[in-house]
Amino acid sequence: MIKLRLSMVLSMLLLAAVFVGISTARAGVKYQCPPDEIANGGDGNGIVDGAELLAHPGTACLHSSAGDGFVMMADRRPPMYMFGYHDVTFDQEIDDREKALDPLSGYDPYNPDHIVEAGTLSAELSSPTIVRKEGESLYWTLTNVGMQVRPDLFDAHTIHYHGFPHASSIFDGVPDVSVAINQLASLTYYFKETRPGTYIYHCHVEATEHMQMGMYGNIWVQPAQNLDLAAGTGAAIEYPSGSGKLYEKYAYNDGDGSTGYDVEFPLQLSALDSAFHDASNFVQPLPFALMDDDYALINGRGYPDTKLNNADFYTSAGTMIENGEHKSQNVPSNIVIPHGDTAYLHVSNLSVIRCYTLTSLGIPMKVVGKDIGELKSGTGEKLHYYTSTLEVCGGETFDVLLYTADVDPGTYFLYTTNLNYLSNGMDEDFGGMMTEVVIN
Amino acid sequence: MNKKLKKTGGLVVMIMALLMFSVPAITHAGFGVVEGNDQSVGATANFSLTAKQDFISVPDGGVIPMWGYSDNSGSGRMLYPGPTLIVGEGQIVNVTLTNEISQPTSIVFPGHVVKTSGGTHGLLTAEAATGGIDTVVYTFTATNPGTYTYYSGTSMDLQVEMGLMGVIIVRPAGFNQTDEFGAVTPGEGRSAYGNPESAYDVEFLELFDDIDPAIHDLAALGQVVDTNTNTPFYWFFNGRAFPDTLEFDLGNATGYVPWLPTQPYDALTIAAVGQKILVRVAAAGNDLTPQHFHGNNGKLIARDGRQLVVTVPAVPATNPPIITDTLYEDINTLVATPGQTADMIWKWTGQDLDWDFYGHSKNGAMNKHEVLASTTLATTINATATSLNIALTGWGPGPDDTEIIADDGVVPSTHTINAIIYDVGSTYPNQDANAELVKLRSTGSGAYAVERGTDGSTAKPWLAGSKIAYTEHGRPFPVILPELQDMSFGGVYSGSPFLGEADSLPPGQGGLNPFNAFAHPWHVHHEKNLVNNDLFIGGQLTVILITAPDEVSPPLAP
Numbered sequence: 001m002i003k004l005r006l007s008m009v010l011s012m013l014l015l016a017a018v019f020v021g022i023s024t025a026r027a028g029v030k031y032q033c034p035p036d037e038i039a040n041g042g043d044g045n046g047i048v049d050g051a052e053l054l055a056h057p058g059t060a061c062l063h064s065s066a067g068d069g070f071v072m073m074a075d076r077r078p079p080m081y082m083f084g085y086h087d088v089t090f091d092q093e094i095d096d097r098e099k100a101l102d103p104l105s106g107y108d109p110y111n112p113d114h115i116v117e118a119g120t121l122s123a124e125l126s127s128p129t130i131v132r133k134e135g136e137s138l139y140w141t142l143t144n145v146g147m148q149v150r151p152d153l154f155d156a157h158t159i160h161y162h163g164f165p166h167a168s169s170i171f172d173g174v175p176d177v178s179v180a181i182n183q184l185a186s187l188t189y190y191f192k193e194t195r196p197g198t199y200i201y202h203c204h205v206e207a208t209e210h211m212q213m214g215m216y217g218n219i220w221v222q223p224a225q226n227l228d229l230a231a232g233t234g235a236a237i238e239y240p241s242g243s244g245k246l247y248e249k250y251a252y253n254d255g256d257g258s259t260g261y262d263v264e265f266p267l268q269l270s271a272l273d274s275a276f277h278d279a280s281n282f283v284q285p286l287p288f289a290l291m292d293d294d295y296a297l298i299n300g301r302g303y304p305d306t307k308l309n310n311a312d313f314y315t316s317a318g319t320m321i322e323n324g325e326h327k328s329q330n331v332p333s334n335i336v337i338p339h340g341d342t343a344y345l346h347v348s349n350l351s352v353i354r355c356y357t358l359t360s361l362g363i364p365m366k367v368v369g370k371d372i373g374e375l376k377s378g379t380g381e382k383l384h385y386y387t388s389t390l391e392v393c394g395g396e397t398f399d400v401l402l403y404t405a406d407v408d409p410g411t412y413f414l415y416t417t418n419l420n421y422l423s424n425g426m427d428e429d430f431g432g433m434m435t436e437v438v439i440n
Numbered sequence: 441m442n443k444k445l446k447k448t449g450g451l452v453v454m455i456m457a458l459l460m461f462s463v464p465a466i467t468h469a470g471f472g473v474v475e476g477n478d479q480s481v482g483a484t485a486n487f488s489l490t491a492k493q494d495f496i497s498v499p500d501g502g503v504i505p506m507w508g509y510s511d512n513s514g515s516g517r518m519l520y521p522g523p524t525l526i527v528g529e530g531q532i533v534n535v536t537l538t539n540e541i542s543q544p545t546s547i548v549f550p551g552h553v554v555k556t557s558g559g560t561h562g563l564l565t566a567e568a569a570t571g572g573i574d575t576v577v578y579t580f581t582a583t584n585p586g587t588y589t590y591y592s593g594t595s596m597d598l599q600v601e602m603g604l605m606g607v608i609i610v611r612p613a614g615f616n617q618t619d620e621f622g623a624v625t626p627g628e629g630r631s632a633y634g635n636p637e638s639a640y641d642v643e644f645l646e647l648f649d650d651i652d653p654a655i656h657d658l659a660a661l662g663q664v665v666d667t668n669t670n671t672p673f674y675w676f677f678n679g680r681a682f683p684d685t686l687e688f689d690l691g692n693a694t695g696y697v698p699w700l701p702t703q704p705y706d707a708l709t710i711a712a713v714g715q716k717i718l719v720r721v722a723a724a725g726n727d728l729t730p731q732h733f734h735g736n737n738g739k740l741i742a743r744d745g746r747q748l749v750v751t752v753p754a755v756p757a758t759n760p761p762i763i764t765d766t767l768y769e770d771i772n773t774l775v776a777t778p779g780q781t782a783d784m785i786w787k788w789t790g791q792d793l794d795w796d797f798y799g800h801s802k803n804g805a806m807n808k809h810e811v812l813a814s815t816t817l818a819t820t821i822n823a824t825a826t827s828l829n830i831a832l833t834g835w836g837p838g839p840d841d842t843e844i845i846a847d848d849g850v851v852p853s854t855h856t857i858n859a860i861i862y863d864v865g866s867t868y869p870n871q872d873a874n875a876e877l878v879k880l881r882s883t884g885s886g887a888y889a890v891e892r893g894t895d896g897s898t899a900k901p902w903l904a905g906s907k908i909a910y911t912e913h914g915r916p917f918p919v920i921l922p923e924l925q926d927m928s929f930g931g932v933y934s935g936s937p938f939l940g941e942a943d944s945l946p947p948g949q950g951g952l953n954p955f956n957a958f959a960h961p962w963h964v965h966h967e968k969n970l971v972n973n974d975l976f977i978g979g980q981l982t983v984i985l986i987t988a989p990d991e992v993s994p995p996l997a998p
Contacts, residue, residue: 135881177960185922370771378767391775396773
């Protein structure tokens, strides 16, 4: 007979109570994707495809979880506690596990237990990049899966689609003037995307805290001018005129190909305050007034992690037991451009404290847009400009093109000229807000 | 004035006349006019400012000693920021400074050529000695309309930090508050720079600043201060920190509230759907402050009192130059730099939201301003037609001349839009029981692919001359909101997702929205500035309330 100590019995009872509590309280978890829902004649696989897409052209669904997790800094200090989003429209691990038990089953995107399990401790930095097309409609469900490391916190979460034109209050994600979603419940937003450009999404609940903790990501809306042979829309445009260089993708509906590109990359600048994150991890008061960032990042990583692709990054950084070995930093900053191609950098700054100036050493940057607006005059004259430095303050987005035809193949550098941010934490020579551009 | 905009072929058409249509305002007196000391009528404007020491309040219960300007009116107390001085283009402005703080002080007026009389010359300008007797008179001609600042020119690292700063607004010639620009008299009415490109309906000021209370305590005690240690712990918007930024005395139509006697200005912004809002932005303080406007992009139209336009000389050259192009920046985040000013025009119409943000049904009541543009069918169509020909230039004013024109008068051609086809005999789409909701997508040259009978309406034949309106009216709310217990509600939420409506709220949550308006925050996007000394929420945050315009077409009788 197994002798049970009182403490073991108590913890088992507590665990049982917690599980029972979670099951009944998950009634609020609900993914809404009307064209896909079985009740509406869809196939219930979580995405709008096949016949559903024909009946509802240009409609898509997305499901993000909001919760906590850990990320690795380039100086390999102990894992940094953070908050973030994760895509729970599908989960491979749960799918494999379910199929092993019953080949006809799998991840059920509408099952609250699957959703919460997929989202728990899965926060990412930067949160997943979302790519959309002009004219598409998006049902975007946000499920608050709670904070595993801080069960004492009952924070709600939201999605603020930063820059969305003519936004309504209910779908703008600012809790003080509308609604936020409590733990173990879901809120579905609806957006009809009508303006191409580079957007940001971030949490606006207790914005100073949640944004410092890392709840932000990219949204890009592609213009209708992009060549889409299947739909018979868009155009291939030669730019410059007479050069023989044909583009099929553009930053904006520019009319002349002057915002055309071949490859694109996010460049989301931000920074973390390790004292703030550690205080959050260890249930200490949060230092708002003394907030001071010491880990400057591009796309959630510091140099030299920024120059690594995802596979190499995880080999170097390892995955952390603390977050159940979820891969939490999936937006690479290694910019690789085939020689002659044009690269489109989606630049944004999510720092809660300061502006950063970005410089491109060796490759001129052409700025074609800011804040989802192409740079042009009232009569449509292009106001694109070349520069080697770009100042980006919190909340701003810029559309930057790098032309490589007149640049020799090799390795170049993109970094902040606020040189004190070229370190990870305390003392380092070359770290922080820097990445490499490889032209091959 | 003669203004011409060059028309280039293609997508953008600047329709000057449309700017003359007025949108009836929610008439809340006092909203939409910058409060200040207005002496803009007459040949000269005379102000008398006294630099004084006093205190301000911050929302965490703190009190901070300040040095600021009093304009010797009302209670005579120091004001933070200094009184907004409103003058007229071409006026001679005399500012007399008296000094009651413990060190010499002066005023500089960036953007103006100043002559002084009295006082003793300091490094930058004439200074008034302490003691309250010495005076300096600063004189300049307000040659150019726009937004400017004034602040101390002595020991500026300390005195501007202490609060000795304010804003000057120069109104253009021909300005009057009551008229839509050009609607009554050509060249006259509400505009920032005296032209239709800077015309507006309502006007608000945003002045950013930050404070390090330790420096203020030391200065008030007469101690030596090392301003190199300046580390702000409070952030301000028109002299107040959130939520004081929203304190407004509705009854007396003023931002002045008795419990903030030295902080006279609020930052609450209110406008109706479709109204053009002029936002005058200025920054003091230490840091770049990126002001983010939720709700929509706006147009940055001027910096440092100069409109961002391309002009050619008029003939004769004594007439104002002719604007041939605008270099406005289409942005949602405006970086306010200490010492600089900027002017922005912002508008919200709800264009292309894809659901009826008033929550109306097809034949329910309809706000008249829901129609963004309208025209008539050129040819008769049957119930199964999948294309329409509507001349793009035929998109023009709606059923009456008080509709909202979307953004710059452009009907989008790159994505699907919602429209309603209805009987020529009905003034508004909701008055036709058989109106058909359709979706249109431009296929070029005035041709549209059309999806018929959407959102519960029935496709039917329509005769040539039937009306078609570009509007979201009648489109259903797209999602099911969670149960009340699963949501947290903001103080300003009305309980309903629809503009102008209220609905159930849990006890103690929401409801602080007298107009059931759509509320959006306008705030600095360095969120560290949204705290009051370690307490979230506070600092540089205000709210814009977007209200429903007044005119409504009643529901169709059953």
